[in-house]
Amino acid sequence: MNPQTPYAQPPAPMGPMLPRQSKKPLMFAIVFGLLFVAAAVFGYWAFSGRQDYKNNSDKKVADAVAAAEKSQAAQLQTQFTQQSKQPYKTYTGSATYGSINFNYPKNWSAYVDETGSGQPIEGYFYPNQVPGINGGTAFALRVELVNTDYSSVISNFQGKVQQGQVRASAYTPPKMNGVANTQIGTRFDGAISQDSQGNNQNGSMVVLKVRDKTLQIYTESNDYLSDFNNTILASLSYKP
Numbered sequence: 001m002n003p004q005t006p007y008a009q010p011p012a013p014m015g016p017m018l019p020r021q022s023k024k025p026l027m028f029a030i031v032f033g034l035l036f037v038a039a040a041v042f043g044y045w046a047f048s049g050r051q052d053y054k055n056n057s058d059k060k061v062a063d064a065v066a067a068a069e070k071s072q073a074a075q076l077q078t079q080f081t082q083q084s085k086q087p088y089k090t091y092t093g094s095a096t097y098g099s100i101n102f103n104y105p106k107n108w109s110a111y112v113d114e115t116g117s118g119q120p121i122e123g124y125f126y127p128n129q130v131p132g133i134n135g136g137t138a139f140a141l142r143v144e145l146v147n148t149d150y151s152s153v154i155s156n157f158q159g160k161v162q163q164g165q166v167r168a169s170a171y172t173p174p175k176m177n178g179v180a181n182t183q184i185g186t187r188f189d190g191a192i193s194q195d196s197q198g199n200n201q202n203g204s205m206v207v208l209k210v211r212d213k214t215l216q217i218y219t220e221s222n223d224y225l226s227d228f229n230n231t232i233l234a235s236l237s238y239k240p
Contacts, residue, residue, distance in 0.1 A: 100215065112143070120146075123144070145210065157192075168187070169186070185209065203222060209240075
């Protein structure tokens with residue numbers, strides 16, 4: 001007999017298909033977690049700042065008041081300093097030498113020698129009292145009218161200009177613009193002079209031809225540069 005062929009087992013019935021789980025809840029959880037952490041950090045920062053202000057408000061107010069008072073004091077000092085310079089004094093030189101004229105602060109003193117034949121004008125200007133000429137002081141203003149030719153005076157600065165110690169530029173005093181026969185002068189800024197010990201003095205000098213002579217007017221310190229530019233040079237005039 002042929003062996004009995006076993007019956008084939010029917011396939012097991014398939015269970016119901018389950019939907020694929022979405023990742024959105026996890027993403028929302030991460031986002032909300034980050035937002036929570038950020039909110040917590042911000043809240044701590046705000047709370048700390050408020051506590052710092054609460055605990056140190058008196059000091060902060062005192063510091064703000066002190067800063068305001070310091071600023072106001074500086075402004076008042078500046079106003080007082082400017083007011084103490086006015087009304088300005090006026091220097092007027094001899095008509096023989098071009099009637100050189102300019103204003104300078106009233107709280108400056110002046111020593112001007114007009115008796116020299118080789119140097120018709122030699123002037124020293126300084127706040128309050130003029131110090132010793134040979135003491136190494138950087139004067140607020142020097143005025144020199146010399147018999148040296150204009151081109152020779154200019155050539156004395158060529159070396160410093162080439163070395164970069166001094167900057168040179170064409171210059172004419174504002175009040176002399178348009179005046180007949182006025183020649184353009186030269187302005188030097190930098191190490192324009194030396195003290196009695198040979199040390200460089202940084203300032204500004206204007207060199208001008210006045211008739212057959214040469215005018216050198218300069219400040220030996222940048223501390224007086226504002227007065228030099230805005231008062232002295234702004235009012236400088238002469239007869240060419």
